[in-house]
Amino acid sequence: IHFFDGMETGQLISRGTSDMDAIRRLLSIGLRIFFRAICLYTGIFVIIGLMDWRMLVIVVGFAPVMFIAMFNYAKRIRPLMREVQNKFGDMNNVLAENVYGSRVVRAFAAEKYESQKFENENEIYLELNLRLAKLRAYITTIFPFLLTIGSFFLIFFGGRAIINGTLAGGVGTLVAANGYLILMQTPTRFISFAIIHYQEGTASLNRIFEVIDMEKKIKEKDDAIEIPRIKGKIEFKDVTFSYVEGNPPVLDGSSLKIEPAETVAFLGTTGSGKSTIVSLVPRFYDP
Numbered sequence: 001i002h003f004f005d006g007m008e009t010g011q012l013i014s015r016g017t018s019d020m021d022a023i024r025r026l027l028s029i030g031l032r033i034f035f036r037a038i039c040l041y042t043g044i045f046v047i048i049g050l051m052d053w054r055m056l057v058i059v060v061g062f063a064p065v066m067f068i069a070m071f072n073y074a075k076r077i078r079p080l081m082r083e084v085q086n087k088f089g090d091m092n093n094v095l096a097e098n099v100y101g102s103r104v105v106r107a108f109a110a111e112k113y114e115s116q117k118f119e120n121e122n123e124i125y126l127e128l129n130l131r132l133a134k135l136r137a138y139i140t141t142i143f144p145f146l147l148t149i150g151s152f153f154l155i156f157f158g159g160r161a162i163i164n165g166t167l168a169g170g171v172g173t174l175v176a177a178n179g180y181l182i183l184m185q186t187p188t189r190f191i192s193f194a195i196i197h198y199q200e201g202t203a204s205l206n207r208i209f210e211v212i213d214m215e216k217k218i219k220e221k222d223d224a225i226e227i228p229r230i231k232g233k234i235e236f237k238d239v240t241f242s243y244v245e246g247n248p249p250v251l252d253g254s255s256l257k258i259e260p261a262e263t264v265a266f267l268g269t270t271g272s273g274k275s276t277i278v279s280l281v282p283r284f285y286d287p
Contacts, residue, residue: 218286
């Protein structure tokens, strides 16, 4: 119960829906296209290397540049993905509050105010997604651009080798090697999509494990007594309780005794501890 007191409904809904869907995409699509990309890269490098080791050096020489671009992208997109997921939870929370509290909204004629509040959250969510789209456009554009530069260097140096007569197979080998280099766009595009799914999935995994790894407030003691058959008597002995640590206690040294079949009424102003006493009996909270 303490967990649900502190966790917003919308955040729980987004973790159980969009975050789980991002993890599903990572484990299905993301892993599959990643392994396909690795197999294609390996095959292309092996074939170009068998043709001519100098052309392989040119092709492999662009690998560090591509990895730097990938690292830079991953570093920037991961915190942004987390922001997007959190904002989606905030949006869900506003929506859930309005659905659950529709009677209150109608009673106070607050439709315009609540609509504007949702619109503000939606605008922030849109802005974050636009930033995310720009980053995705960057990674899906930079790789083909780098491969085009690689193709230029391959043809330039390969052409000189043909003129000097030092390239085995001549023009045919150069055209084939350039074709394999251009083919690298496919696994490179796969890698960029795999990175996107990985960053989405890991951000969502972190949000899921924030819930799973949360420390439980109610813990069974090692020397706990096995409860015998309950007769119905309830007794509080000098009970002190606060919902938030450091705040003034709702109950401060309270004691009471209720016998079986006895009816007791709790009277008091809001916040005086009536509901708290009832919640402590089934151990929703620990005093």
